[in-house]
Amino acid sequence: MASEPPLVEIRGLRFEYSGRTIFDGIDIDIRRGGVTAIMGPSGTGKTTLLRLIGGQERPMSGCVRVDGMEVARLSRKRLYELRKRMGMLFQSGALLTDLSVFDNVAFPLREHTRLPEEMIRDLVLVKLQAVGLRGARDLMPAALSGGMARRVALARAIALDPMMIMYDEPFSGQDPISMGVLVKLIREINDALGMTTIIVSHDVHETAAIADYLYLLSEGRVVEHGTPARLQRSGSEWTRQFLNGLPDGPVPFHYPAPEFGVELLQP
């Protein structure tokens, strides 16, 4: 078990956006078949990390290896082959607005397979049923709420039954009921299909409930990592504050600024 190499291996990753360092040498392993969660304050670069894994951005130094292949060095063709085996749920959903819900979920199937239309129909309905939106198949994306759009995007991300799936904030905008269903669904999809899952999320409780392993990121570094149970008992003040959502502690709520009182008194 331990000898099996991780599906995603990130080593010494450095990345910056126009001079601003987002990652300053991070190491992450995503174990095959498990659910790994990546958490951290808003703006630490969680979405950017997923884009690096998917090959949409290139690291300044260090490497990202997926299934043994270094993503940034793949030819365009090999990269696209790899992406067919990765599903990704975008933070915004990113549904194609000129296609109906049904056609959105059918999109990857129609682009990459030559399945007959009846089979595509059955597959799409199965995926939509799983996210509870089979009845919404004829709606256009503009007619969906944010939470519904994200569930459709989830159905689309699993349409090709990928080996790995990356969820960017799957829970935000979900009511308690669909939240509960989604949490279970993500775990079930992972276990039933033998997939590897990466979740990026702020929702500490839901994520900790299904994740096998957690990475906490902040200011370009991995602050701590381990199983949820171990992190709950962590001695680090930072980890305790983040996991329990305490207002006071080493994690600042405010973007760096001069003292508030001083700024108010200034003319």
Add this chain to the structure above:
Amino acid sequence: MNQRITTTVLQRLGHWALGRLQRLGRGNLFLLHVVPGLPGLLARPGLMVQQTFAIGVLSLPIVVVAGLFVGMVLALQLYNTMVDFGAEQSLGPVVALSLVRELGPVVTALLFAGRAGSALAAEIGLMKATEQLSSMEMMAVDPLRRVVAPRLAGGILSLPLLSAIFSAVGISGGFLVATGLLGVDSNAYWSQMRANVDLFDDVANGVIKSVVFGVVVTWIAVFEGYDAAPTSEGVARATTRTVVNSSLAVLGLDFILTALMFGDNT
């Protein structure tokens, strides 16, 4: 002091020119990446039909109305001049030549830039701003092939057809005014036209113009959309730039093409 101003001006100018050249380079690279995707469209005619419909058929009303009025005005204006020389029986060929050689391709291309080019740029720019292009890439679908190539092909196919329709409607409009209002003999209108308009010298050259305009206008539109900053402001700028740049390109190219095609006759 004076020298410093000169240097600043030169610096600005150089910066501006470099920026322009860089854009031009990006635009060419972009085209280079899209063109290999065009043959693949033959395997999926549905995509192209859909885009040709969206781009071409929906531009039809404005092209037909504009063609009709341009033809009618042309007949009125030319008649007033030609009647002084006793040449009013040649109204047919003159209207036809003006339309087929010049006004058809150029006015249609300008209308096309405003009607279809702006829509293309806005559509692609918004798809970028809402991460739709990004999500396609992550689904291993190349947006240059799936989104840009069919639109480019649809535009290139549509403009020559629209130009032909514009000219045909314009000639009919001219006929209505000439025979109905001005009393030109209807037989003379058509027979003179047939005798004096050459299929290769005139019609084919007009078609070549409109093909060139179709490529340039659609290329500018899809490039501006694809290159837009992913914000509402970026999309707005891309739309404006599409209309301005492609209109200027059409007018400039028209002069060059006209000089090449008809310049040696004089």
